[in-house]
Amino acid sequence: MKQNKTKIIGVILLILLIILSVLSAKFGAVKISNQEIWNGFLHLFSGTAPSALNERIFIQIRLPRVIMGVFVGAALAVGGVLMQALFRNPIVEPGLVGTSSGAAFGAALYFVLGATFGLQLGEWILPLAACLGGILSTALVFYLSQSKKNNKTAVISILLTGIAINALFLSGVGFLSYIARDPQARSITFWNLGTLSGAYWEGLYFVISITVLCILLSLRFSKQLNALMLGEQEAKMLGVEIRQLKIKVLLVNVIMVAVATAFVGVIGFVGLIVPHLLRMLNGSDNRFLIWSGAILGALVLTASDLIARLLLAPAELPIGIVTSMIGVPVFIFLLRRTNYFF
Amino acid sequence: MKNYIYILFPLILMSCGRFSNADEKQNSDERIVCISKQYAEIIYALGAEKDIVAVDLSSTYPEKIKSLPTIGYHRALSAETVLAMKPSLILHDNNIGPEHVVRQIEALKIPIKTFHKYESTIAGTDSLIREMGEYFGKEKQADDLCKKLNRDMELALEEAQKYTEKPKVLIVHFGRATNAYLVMTQKSNAAKMLEWAGGEMAVNAERGMKQLSPEVVAAADPDIILLTDFGYDRLDGGNEIEKLPGISSTKAFKNNHIFRIEEHDLVYLGPRTGENVLLIQQLIHPDETK
Amino acid sequence: MVELNNISYSIKGKHLTNGVSANFEKGMIHLILGPNGAGKSTLIKLISGEHHPNAGSIKIEEQNLQDIPLKTHAKFRAVLSQNLALSFPLSVKEVVMMGRYPHFEGKATTLDDEICVKAMQLFDIHEMQNRNYLSLSGGEKQRVQFARVFAQIWQAVPGKSRLLLLDEPLTFLDIYYQYDLMKKIRDFMVVNADLTIIGVVHDLNIAAKYADTILLMDDAKLVKHGANQEVLTKENIYTVFKVEVENRFEVV
Numbered sequence A: 001m002k003q004n005k006t007k008i009i010g011v012i013l014l015i016l017l018i019i020l021s022v023l024s025a026k027f028g029a030v031k032i033s034n035q036e037i038w039n040g041f042l043h044l045f046s047g048t049a050p051s052a053l054n055e056r057i058f059i060q061i062r063l064p065r066v067i068m069g070v071f072v073g074a075a076l077a078v079g080g081v082l083m084q085a086l087f088r089n090p091i092v093e094p095g096l097v098g099t100s101s102g103a104a105f106g107a108a109l110y111f112v113l114g115a116t117f118g119l120q121l122g123e124w125i126l127p128l129a130a131c132l133g134g135i136l137s138t139a140l141v142f143y144l145s146q147s148k149k150n151n152k153t154a155v156i157s158i159l160l161t162g163i164a165i166n167a168l169f170l171s172g173v174g175f176l177s178y179i180a181r182d183p184q185a186r187s188i189t190f191w192n193l194g195t196l197s198g199a200y201w202e203g204l205y206f207v208i209s210i211t212v213l214c215i216l217l218s219l220r221f222s223k224q225l226n227a228l229m230l231g232e233q234e235a236k237m238l239g240v241e242i243r244q245l246k247i248k249v250l251l252v253n254v255i256m257v258a259v260a261t262a263f264v265g266v267i268g269f270v271g272l273i274v275p276h277l278l279r280m281l282n283g284s285d286n287r288f289l290i291w292s293g294a295i296l297g298a299l300v301l302t303a304s305d306l307i308a309r310l311l312l313a314p315a316e317l318p319i320g321i322v323t324s325m326i327g328v329p330v331f332i333f334l335l336r337r338t339n340y341f342f
Numbered sequence B: 001m002k003n004y005i006y007i008l009f010p011l012i013l014m015s016c017g018r019f020s021n022a023d024e025k026q027n028s029d030e031r032i033v034c035i036s037k038q039y040a041e042i043i044y045a046l047g048a049e050k051d052i053v054a055v056d057l058s059s060t061y062p063e064k065i066k067s068l069p070t071i072g073y074h075r076a077l078s079a080e081t082v083l084a085m086k087p088s089l090i091l092h093d094n095n096i097g098p099e100h101v102v103r104q105i106e107a108l109k110i111p112i113k114t115f116h117k118y119e120s121t122i123a124g125t126d127s128l129i130r131e132m133g134e135y136f137g138k139e140k141q142a143d144d145l146c147k148k149l150n151r152d153m154e155l156a157l158e159e160a161q162k163y164t165e166k167p168k169v170l171i172v173h174f175g176r177a178t179n180a181y182l183v184m185t186q187k188s189n190a191a192k193m194l195e196w197a198g199g200e201m202a203v204n205a206e207r208g209m210k211q212l213s214p215e216v217v218a219a220a221d222p223d224i225i226l227l228t229d230f231g232y233d234r235l236d237g238g239n240e241i242e243k244l245p246g247i248s249s250t251k252a253f254k255n256n257h258i259f260r261i262e263e264h265d266l267v268y269l270g271p272r273t274g275e276n277v278l279l280i281q282q283l284i285h286p287d288e289t290k
Numbered sequence C: 001m002v003e004l005n006n007i008s009y010s011i012k013g014k015h016l017t018n019g020v021s022a023n024f025e026k027g028m029i030h031l032i033l034g035p036n037g038a039g040k041s042t043l044i045k046l047i048s049g050e051h052h053p054n055a056g057s058i059k060i061e062e063q064n065l066q067d068i069p070l071k072t073h074a075k076f077r078a079v080l081s082q083n084l085a086l087s088f089p090l091s092v093k094e095v096v097m098m099g100r101y102p103h104f105e106g107k108a109t110t111l112d113d114e115i116c117v118k119a120m121q122l123f124d125i126h127e128m129q130n131r132n133y134l135s136l137s138g139g140e141k142q143r144v145q146f147a148r149v150f151a152q153i154w155q156a157v158p159g160k161s162r163l164l165l166l167d168e169p170l171t172f173l174d175i176y177y178q179y180d181l182m183k184k185i186r187d188f189m190v191v192n193a194d195l196t197i198i199g200v201v202h203d204l205n206i207a208a209k210y211a212d213t214i215l216l217m218d219d220a221k222l223v224k225h226g227a228n229q230e231v232l233t234k235e236n237i238y239t240v241f242k243v244e245v246e247n248r249f250e251v252v
Helices: A002-026 A034-046 A053-086 A099-116 A125-144 A155-179 A182-193 A201-228 A232-237 A242-264 A270-282 A286-310 A319-336 B004-014 B037-046 B063-067 B079-083 B099-107 B122-135 B139-162 B189-196 B214-220 B229-234 B273-284 C040-048 C070-076 C092-098 C110-122 C138-152 C175-191 C204-210 C234-241
Strands: B032-035 B052-055 B089-092 B168-177 B180-184 B209-212 B224-228 B258-261 C002-011 C014-024 C029-033 C055-060 C077-080 C163-167 C196-200 C213-218 C221-227
Touching: A002 A034, A002 A053, A002 A270, A002 A286, A034 A053, A053 A201, A053 A242, A053 A270, A053 A286, A053 B079, A053 B099, A099 A125, A099 A155, A099 A182, A099 A242, A125 A155, A125 A242, A155 A182, A182 A319, A201 A232, A201 A242, A201 A286, A201 C092, A232 A242, A232 C077, A270 A286, A270 A319, A286 A319, B032 B037, B037 B052, B037 B063, B037 B122, B037 B139, B079 B099, B122 B139, B122 B273, B139 B189, B139 B273, B168 B189, B168 B214, B189 B273, B209 B214, B224 B229, B224 B273, B229 B258, B258 B273, C002 C040, C014 C040, C014 C055, C014 C213, C014 C221, C029 C040, C029 C175, C029 C204, C040 C077, C040 C163, C040 C196, C070 C077, C077 C138, C092 C110, C092 C138, C110 C138, C138 C163, C138 C175, C175 C204, C213 C234, C221 C234
Parallel strands: B032 B052, B032 B089, B168 B224, B224 B258, C029 C196, C029 C213, C077 C163, C163 C196
Antiparallel strands: B168 B180, B180 B209, C002 C014, C002 C055, C213 C221
């Protein structure tokens, strides 16, 4: 019975995601006809360059953007699931433990240093810099929040350290954009708000491979993360190597989130509300949360992007503003509920 | 320019109306999207606006330009927004962003044109107007504009000699953002126009614009404060200026020498620069011109 | 089965366990008694491997406790501890299934499912298997946890003897279930002869009725360890608990 419910939720989410992705591919500032979309696909699969402008717009701008939204949404939501399971706290998300701000700092450093020293940095340095920044900040939060006494990590101290480290890295970003020359400063600010508008195929391949790999790895941890819900000692008695698990999960999570962040900027709240909603639907078995989180995350971000593009069409809102506008009320609603039921 | 974000949102909100402007040139073959306020003003002055189908948000002169569709803030462009205008040509002055969007547009091989980069001087503006006149086949109009510009400038420089005082002027752009002033410095175009008008900038800095703390504003103690339109209007038409921290202790405030100025009269040089210098002259010498 | 050799454990110079030596025989119920703060829970945590003793050694079937890999150990040793902080919604079935985690990789097998069902039936929680654990009463939660630890050690492991550690397992249960549970544990042990149980309880009557051996502790030290009747004498109880007792309410 329970299994059926899980399957039904999965199928419904998947159908919704497909519908939204199609809508998202169809609608935008430029009106693209079905015929042009069809021709665009024909060119895409035959490997020929499309000739008509709208076909090229569809293939080079619209389609990568839609797919980018799907995978980044999945990465952010699964990142939220992992963080919440690891810290055994439902209000944790990558943004709260420093990952996002660290990634933002790494990217800002790339923008400023790259330009100041005129370094010929390759396309891949930005994601790498964001990754390193994310790892650095998350590791700092983790290290500083460990009490010296018995090597235990209290959730509250992680959250408080997270606030401090976030503030530190965001002021670092602020400082960098202050000393930056004009175009770099613009890139930093734009990046901080998050946007899918810059999606391009090469970057997309990278995001897809990292996201899929990391989600598959996460599924392997789901059992151990479930055990962790009972408490660290109880999980240990069920044969879980806590320290190892923490390091592995953090690493997978930071890489996944930082790479996504590197390409689209900082997008908040997806990692927070998606796991929440799913827990209310069907409990918190992490196996279920990881795969359904990936789908619902994709769904939420695709919907947000559609709103971002259509609300002021033909102009666009930064997507981070849309996710916050949707996420904050939902989050407050969730916080005010005293308990979970399903 | 980290503060463009503070500017961006009010702009978007204020300009919601402009986003819904109808595209009334659907059928013309030549469709130009102009992403430069300086170019836009010159194009209108040349009478070459026939093929302009959309402009960026900051292009606000002349008044009728506001009835054109807009593609948003020039530094936060989105490829599709620009392409939705079906441009046959995109004009910009290298002050557009973000980079990845510019790359996307370039990859689609939409014709993009930037006019020659001239010095920010009257001579440079003269050259730009002539180049654009040539490009649009309006050489005659360009010549007229240049002549008028030079005439106005001569007059303005002559007038400037008459003033005995050289007031210190603080130009605050777009009011404030979290109690910090975005002030124009001696590196900006506004500083040049001020110089021609016989005044001097109260604040120096490395870049064209800078966030300054209220303390520095108070210490600079300007004789005159000019507020650009948006900030001035937001302060209840200038009635709430004393609420800006740091302002109330300045000479300018005590003598009631705080004035409104249109942003587009101040931030770039163009065919009306001579007129604008004359306008500034009147503003910054309130006692002597009366 | 479990051999404690002069173990001591202290935090910040305060002894929580001080030079305890004891031998727990296989196939029996060993209950630890003592006043609050006597070090009973600490002793359980030392035997489970949660804490490491500062001095002395612990051997499980002749093997040093530290030398047993965590994953292997979890296959034949289960622990029910006092403070379980589950703050996420999970169904009862999922919580019980956690007991089977050490036994499978990836997806649960049909055997794991069967064992879960049997464990839930044993503790009368089978009907609530799809309910949210968080919505249960304290006593119901405790029975779910019992089902979980029993699922973990439901089957004998070749070459190993099973060990179940219980730290005040009866706290949230009313008196009917306290006796019911102890009886079930006893019955379970009849058919699972290799299982050893070491537990902490507060109730002297329960201890007197179900323990094979009793270990009395006071002030971090072992006072007495031996067969039930020999240890639970009026004199010993007075020494440790400072109360006079007589047999008045024995449940049958």
